[in-house]
Amino acid sequence: MVTKKAHFGSLLDVAQRLHAGELSPVELTEHMLKRIAAKDKRLKSYATVTADLAMRQAKKAEKEILQGRIRGPLHGVPIAVKDLCYTKGIATAAGMAIHKAFKPAFDATVVKRFADAGAVLLGKLQMTEGAFADHHPDIAPPVNPWHRDYWSGASSSGSGVATAAGLCFASLGSDTGGSIRFPSAANGVTGLKPTWGRVSRHGVFDLAPTLDHVGPMCRSAADTGAVLGVIAGADRNDPTASSAPVPNYIAGLERGLNGLRIGYDAKYNRRGVDDVMAAAVRDALAVLKAMGGDIRAVTFPNTDVVVNEWSAHCGIETAHAHGDTYPKYQDRYGSALSGLIDLGRSLSATDYQEILLHRHDFCGAVRTLFDDIDILVIPAQSMASPTVAQMATLGDDPAALSALLRFTAPFDLTGSPALTLPGGFTKAGLPIAFQFVGRHFEEDLLVRAGHAYQRETDWHHQHPAV
Numbered sequence: 001m002v003t004k005k006a007h008f009g010s011l012l013d014v015a016q017r018l019h020a021g022e023l024s025p026v027e028l029t030e031h032m033l034k035r036i037a038a039k040d041k042r043l044k045s046y047a048t049v050t051a052d053l054a055m056r057q058a059k060k061a062e063k064e065i066l067q068g069r070i071r072g073p074l075h076g077v078p079i080a081v082k083d084l085c086y087t088k089g090i091a092t093a094a095g096m097a098i099h100k101a102f103k104p105a106f107d108a109t110v111v112k113r114f115a116d117a118g119a120v121l122l123g124k125l126q127m128t129e130g131a132f133a134d135h136h137p138d139i140a141p142p143v144n145p146w147h148r149d150y151w152s153g154a155s156s157s158g159s160g161v162a163t164a165a166g167l168c169f170a171s172l173g174s175d176t177g178g179s180i181r182f183p184s185a186a187n188g189v190t191g192l193k194p195t196w197g198r199v200s201r202h203g204v205f206d207l208a209p210t211l212d213h214v215g216p217m218c219r220s221a222a223d224t225g226a227v228l229g230v231i232a233g234a235d236r237n238d239p240t241a242s243s244a245p246v247p248n249y250i251a252g253l254e255r256g257l258n259g260l261r262i263g264y265d266a267k268y269n270r271r272g273v274d275d276v277m278a279a280a281v282r283d284a285l286a287v288l289k290a291m292g293g294d295i296r297a298v299t300f301p302n303t304d305v306v307v308n309e310w311s312a313h314c315g316i317e318t319a320h321a322h323g324d325t326y327p328k329y330q331d332r333y334g335s336a337l338s339g340l341i342d343l344g345r346s347l348s349a350t351d352y353q354e355i356l357l358h359r360h361d362f363c364g365a366v367r368t369l370f371d372d373i374d375i376l377v378i379p380a381q382s383m384a385s386p387t388v389a390q391m392a393t394l395g396d397d398p399a400a401l402s403a404l405l406r407f408t409a410p411f412d413l414t415g416s417p418a419l420t421l422p423g424g425f426t427k428a429g430l431p432i433a434f435q436f437v438g439r440h441f442e443e444d445l446l447v448r449a450g451h452a453y454q455r456e457t458d459w460h461h462q463h464p465a466v
Contacts, residue, residue: 078121
C-alpha cells in the first residue's frame with residue numbers, strides 16, 4: 001500500500017519495501033505520476049514526463065520482483081534524469097530551443113544502466129540552457145520548493161527541485177562548475193559529483209568535456225552510493241570512462257569515521273563566505289569531531305587564478321562543443337550561453353595553454369594535499385541560501401561570481417569527487433549545505449563519512465511543504 005508520504009522515502013528504504021513485496025512498483029509509479037501532475041505545474045522541474053514508459057517499466061519490475069528476480073537496489077524504484085541524457089525516441093533538449101524537437105536514436109549509457117538495473121524512468125528534468133548558467137528565455141526556471149523567491153540552483157535545477165519535492169526518489173545531474181552541488185544545496189538534497197571519468201558521458205550533451213561530470217542527486221548519502229554503483233564503470237562507447245573497478249559503495253557504511261583523517265582550512269572556508277554558511281560548516285565539524293573524526297588543520301592551495309580562468313576554460317570547450325550550431329544559429333541562443341561561447345572563440349591558443357598550465361599546477365597541489373588527509377570539509381557555496389534576485393545580478397559583479405565558484409569549480413578542474421550534504425537551515429527556513437571532497441575514485445569514503453554524519457543529524461529528513 002502506498003502511504004501519503006511514501007514519495008519522501010529514501011531510495012534504499014523504498015527499494016527494501018518493494019523487494020519485500022510490501023509495496024507495488026506499479027502502484028508506487030502511479031502515485032508518483034499523479035503527484036507530478038498535481039505539483040509540478042507550479043514547480044516546473046520536469047521538461048518531459050515519460051508516463052507510458054514508466055508504467056511499462058513498473059509492470060515489468062513488478063513481475064520480476066514477484067518471481068524473485070531482483071536486479072539490485074534500484075529495481076522498481078521511480079527515478080528521473082537531467083534532460084541532457086539521451087533517451088531513445090524521447091525529446092532531449094538540454095534546455096535549448098535549438099534541440100526542442102531532438103529525439104535521440106539511442107539511450108545514454110547512464111539511462112541504459114538505469115533500465116538494466118530495473119529502475120522506472122518518470123521523465124526528463126528541466127535544466128539551464130546547454131547546462132550553463134541561465135535558463136533559455138523561452139523556459140520557465142524550476143521553482144525552489146522551500147520558497148519561490150530563493151535560487152533553485154544552476155544547471156541541474158530541475159533535478160534538485162524534483163528530488164526535494166518528492167517527485168522522484170533519485171535523479172541525475174551534471175556538474176561542470178557546480179551544477180550538482182549548487183542545486184543540491186539550494187533544495188536540501190544530497191548530491192555526489194563523482195571523480196571525472198567514473199561515470200560514462202556517452203549520450204550526454206557536452207558543455208565542457210574535460211570538466212563535465214554526471215552524478216546522482218538523492219535524499220541521503222547512502223542513496224547516492226546505491227545510484228553510483230549502478231551508473232559507474234567502464235564503457236566501450238566512452239574512452240574517457242575509467243576501467244577502475246567499481247566498489248560496492250553501500251557496503252561497510254557502518255564503519256563510520258573510523259580511521260578517516262578530515263582536513264579543514266579555516267582561512268579558505270571563511271574568505272568571502274557569509275556568516276550563516278561559515279557557522280554551518282563549523283557546526284558540521286563539531287559533529288564530526290564529536291563522532292571521533294580526526295580533524296586536521298590544512299592549507300588549501302590558492303584558487304584565485306583557476307577560479308578566475310574557469311569561465312574562459314569552459315568557454316573554449318563549449319565553443320568547440322557547439323561548433324555545428326554556433327554561430328550559424330546564434331539567434332536561437334540565450335545571452336548567457338552565447339556570451340560564454342563568444343568568450344571561448346575570442347581566446348588564442350597561447351591563452352588556452354596558459355590556462356592549462358595553471359590547471360595542471362593546481363591539480364598537482366591538490367593531489368599533494370590529500371597525502372595527509374582523506375576528506376576535506378568545505379562550504380557548498382559562499383552564500384548560504386541566495387535569492388533569485390541576488391543571483392540575477394551576479395553576472396554584474398565578477399568578485400561575487402568568483403566567490404560563488406570558489407568551492408565548486410576547483411574540483412571540476414581537478415576531477416575530484418565531492419559530496420554535498422544538508423547541514424542546517426537559515427532563519428528564513430532555507431536549506432544550508434557543506435561538502436566533503438576526496439581523492440580520485442574514493443567515493444566510497446565520502447559516502448561512508450556522509451552516512452555517518454547523517455546518522456547523527458536529521459537535516460536530510462526535512463522536506464518542503466509541497
